[in-house]
Amino acid sequence: MKTVLSRRRLAAAGLAAVTLATTATACSSSSSGTGSTGSAASGTYTIWDPYPQYDNSSAWVQLLTKCGTSAGVTVKRTGFDTTDLTSKVLLAAQQGKAPDVLIVDNPVVSTLAEAGVLTDTSATKVDTSAIEPNLLAAGQLNGKTYGTPIGANTLALYYNKNVLQAAGVDPASVKDWASLNTALAKIKAAGKKGISISAIGTEEGSFQFLPWFWGSGANLTNLSSPQAVDALTLWTTWIKDGYAPNAALQDTQTTSWQEFATGQVGFAENGTWQLSNAKKAGFPYGIIPIPAKNGGTAPAPTGGEFVTVPVQGDTARYATSEKLVACLSSADNAYTTDTALGYIGATQAVQQKQSTDSDLVPWIQAVQAAKGRTSDNLGTKYPKISQPLWTAVQAALSGSASPSGALQTAQNSAASAK
Amino acid sequence: MNDTTQTAPSSVRGRGGARGTSAPPAARTARPGRGPRRHSIRTSQWAAWGFLTPVTAYLAVFYAYPMYKNLDLSLRDYTVMSFVHGGAPFAGLGNYTTVIHDPTFAPALAHTLIFTGASLFFQYTLGLGLALFFHQHFRLSATLRALFLVPWLLPLIVSASTWSWMLNSDSGVVNYALHLAGITPVDWLTSPHWSLISVILANIWIGIPFNLVLLYSGLQSIPAGLYEAAALDGAGAWQRFSRITFPLLRPVSAITLLLGLIYTLKVFDIIWIMTRGGPVDSSTTFATWSYRLGFGNLLPAFGPGAAVGNLLVIIALLFGLIYIRTQRTTPAA
Numbered sequence: 001m002k003t004v005l006s007r008r009r010l011a012a013a014g015l016a017a018v019t020l021a022t023t024a025t026a027c028s029s030s031s032s033g034t035g036s037t038g039s040a041a042s043g044t045y046t047i048w049d050p051y052p053q054y055d056n057s058s059a060w061v062q063l064l065t066k067c068g069t070s071a072g073v074t075v076k077r078t079g080f081d082t083t084d085l086t087s088k089v090l091l092a093a094q095q096g097k098a099p100d101v102l103i104v105d106n107p108v109v110s111t112l113a114e115a116g117v118l119t120d121t122s123a124t125k126v127d128t129s130a131i132e133p134n135l136l137a138a139g140q141l142n143g144k145t146y147g148t149p150i151g152a153n154t155l156a157l158y159y160n161k162n163v164l165q166a167a168g169v170d171p172a173s174v175k176d177w178a179s180l181n182t183a184l185a186k187i188k189a190a191g192k193k194g195i196s197i198s199a200i201g202t203e204e205g206s207f208q209f210l211p212w213f214w215g216s217g218a219n220l221t222n223l224s225s226p227q228a229v230d231a232l233t234l235w236t237t238w239i240k241d242g243y244a245p246n247a248a249l250q251d252t253q254t255t256s257w258q259e260f261a262t263g264q265v266g267f268a269e270n271g272t273w274q275l276s277n278a279k280k281a282g283f284p285y286g287i288i289p290i291p292a293k294n295g296g297t298a299p300a301p302t303g304g305e306f307v308t309v310p311v312q313g314d315t316a317r318y319a320t321s322e323k324l325v326a327c328l329s330s331a332d333n334a335y336t337t338d339t340a341l342g343y344i345g346a347t348q349a350v351q352q353k354q355s356t357d358s359d360l361v362p363w364i365q366a367v368q369a370a371k372g373r374t375s376d377n378l379g380t381k382y383p384k385i386s387q388p389l390w391t392a393v394q395a396a397l398s399g400s401a402s403p404s405g406a407l408q409t410a411q412n413s414a415a416s417a418k
Numbered sequence: 419m420n421d422t423t424q425t426a427p428s429s430v431r432g433r434g435g436a437r438g439t440s441a442p443p444a445a446r447t448a449r450p451g452r453g454p455r456r457h458s459i460r461t462s463q464w465a466a467w468g469f470l471t472p473v474t475a476y477l478a479v480f481y482a483y484p485m486y487k488n489l490d491l492s493l494r495d496y497t498v499m500s501f502v503h504g505g506a507p508f509a510g511l512g513n514y515t516t517v518i519h520d521p522t523f524a525p526a527l528a529h530t531l532i533f534t535g536a537s538l539f540f541q542y543t544l545g546l547g548l549a550l551f552f553h554q555h556f557r558l559s560a561t562l563r564a565l566f567l568v569p570w571l572l573p574l575i576v577s578a579s580t581w582s583w584m585l586n587s588d589s590g591v592v593n594y595a596l597h598l599a600g601i602t603p604v605d606w607l608t609s610p611h612w613s614l615i616s617v618i619l620a621n622i623w624i625g626i627p628f629n630l631v632l633l634y635s636g637l638q639s640i641p642a643g644l645y646e647a648a649a650l651d652g653a654g655a656w657q658r659f660s661r662i663t664f665p666l667l668r669p670v671s672a673i674t675l676l677l678g679l680i681y682t683l684k685v686f687d688i689i690w691i692m693t694r695g696g697p698v699d700s701s702t703t704f705a706t707w708s709y710r711l712g713f714g715n716l717l718p719a720f721g722p723g724a725a726v727g728n729l730l731v732i733i734a735l736l737f738g739l740i741y742i743r744t745q746r747t748t749p750a751a
Contacts, residue, residue: 115498383717
């Protein structure tokens with residue numbers, strides 16, 4: 001009986017051990033059934049988007065249905081969490097079940113394009129001529145365009161008027177890094193936190209750091225340049241001098257916003273998408289663009305999704321997919337969608353319509369100055385640069401390395417990743 | 419009950435039929451009887467296979483196949499292109515050498531061992547202490563014991579987020595308490611010196627109930643008579659613990675520790691939610707590293723990610739085998 005028992009235990013132990021391995025692969029078996037495409041004849045077209053917060057009664061889903069109806073097909077829409085979407089799409093494409101239209105975060109476009117998952121616009125005849133070139137660049141690789149932005153958002157500095165007033169800071173005086181530091185010092189002297197940022201060890205951390213990185217004149221192809229060191233030193237002193245909360249190292253952009261929303265923080269580096277929350281924050285706020293080191297507006301990274309058309313076995317489907325994409329990105333619909341999603345339009349026409357709202361004006365300016373992370377033909381090199389970059393930010397801010405040492409390590413590992 | 423007593427002997431006899439001890443009388447009385455008996459052998463074997471099939475199929479689909487895929491993933495050089503369109507070249511142990519030469523490997527291995535070792539030690543000792551405490555059946559002991567299960571019942575996302583808020587550098591309640599006590603606040607989650615300790619603390623708290631429940635049930639199976647006899651012989655409290663409780667609890671302790679080990683090795687959620695394995699690699703274990711390689715980046719590195727996952731499986735199996743070995747060598751308890 002003893003041995004039988006222990007054998008059973010061995011089996012149990014073995015099984016438990018095996019489950020370790022299955023955690024990684026389990027995802028691959030679970031997603032196969034979701035949102036399979038029917039044949040062209042059935043007239044059902046699938047659309048995947050990263051907006052799970054919108055249900056069937058929302059304006060967004062109703063727009064999708066309307067676009068389907070005018071293209072003469074039924075639309076089957078599935079919303080995914082944005083962090084899940086990349087692996088879901090890769091797995092679906094592996095099994096030949098990619099959706100007809102895919103709306104996906106812009107830095108992922110080049111990854112999916114390199115995976116051969118996306119068609120380029122020469123095959124689908126999607127018209128991208130009206131799109132602002134700085135926004136379209138994130139979806140371009142080796143001279144081909146792999147989608148069209150549905151809208152864009154980016155980062156700027158929100159400020160709390162009450163805090164700034166109490167500290168005697170005029171927001172208009174913040175024009176470069178030196179004047180910003182002066183303002184932060186005054187806010188700290190008045191007993192409040194200077195600025196909330198997110199320096200978390202994920203893509204969000206790189207996203208937040210990039211305006212300062214680019215604003216210093218640094219380039220993603222050289223992470224250890226003196227300009228890059230300047231940018232990281234700026235952030236490091238913020239943490240060291242108590243201008244920014246130490247928790248920035250673990251804050252997502254949502255939690256860093258929550259710190260700003262307590263009313264105890266002067267500035268917040270955050271995105272267009274917080275505008276509706278800012279209106280609810282209960283204190284007067286303002287928005288200024290992120291200053292570059294020596295004045296002027298720093299290029300902030302563009303956020304926002306691209307509408308793409310994944311590769312299908314049946315190429316006859318592209319004609320209808322193109323109609324759906326055209327419908328979604330037509331000026332009127334794009335305006336409705338961008339308003340619903342809190343985005344700035346990707347075309348001049350939409351931006352002009354939006355400029356009647358004074359709240360959006362600073363954001364339109366910020367988006368016009370913005371830059372795609374995968375632009376400059378970085379494409380899938382970007383992820384291999386971004387991870388060392390956010391690691392360097394974490395290393396310097398936590399004090400485990402000096403800014404220049406951390407960036408040297410980052411440059412070495414980015415260079416060795418090819 | 420009658421049915422089973424009738425069929426069971428026939429099948430037993432059928433199996434032992436080769437010896438022929440009981441076959442002759444049956445053969446003498448009715449020669450055609452051989453037919454049905456052979457038939458019954460077959461049906462019982464079919465029935466056995468029938469019972470085996472569901473579990474075998476389940477294991478094959480949900481354990482063997484994913485395991486095989488993971489192994490395959492770790493032995494090939496996958497890019498996003500070859501992941502989708504197939505044709506990833508066989509890389510042998512290439513992914514494993516990449517992983518082992520990665521600067522993250524040494525710290526991740528050390529953190530995995532420290533995290534597992536420290537968690538197990540404290541979970542077990544505190545769990546045993548509490549089990550002994552509750553074994554005394556005082557008033558409200560059942561209620562209190564039930565309350566101790568709360569950490570186990572909470573979803574990990576809830577407990578890990580709560581820990582993360584409590585340990586927040588600027589607004590966490592722990593630093594507030596330290597401040598009130600006049601101690602310099604600690605950057606629990608954002609300092610490379612503290613982040614590993616913080617996640618270990620949270621994990622110990624979550625693991626205590628598991629140890630408490632198993633060890634408590636182990637204590638219940640120790641006959642009270644032994645303690646009475648020991649008390650008559652003049653054994654003190656410590657002697658009763660070290661001579662009776664601890665040795666008799668050994669089988670339960672061993673399985674508790676083994677299961678705890680396997681759970682702890684693969685802990686991912688707590689660390690990921692609290693620190694994302696950071697800052698830098700200061701709280702990265704194999705489990706979080708594997709996830710980060712496979713899913714934590716815009717450009718997934720499936721091969722190395724799978725390789726790290728497999729290394730974890732090997733470690734877990736190794737300890738499973740050690741467990742079997744100790745079970746064999748210790749005299750039957």
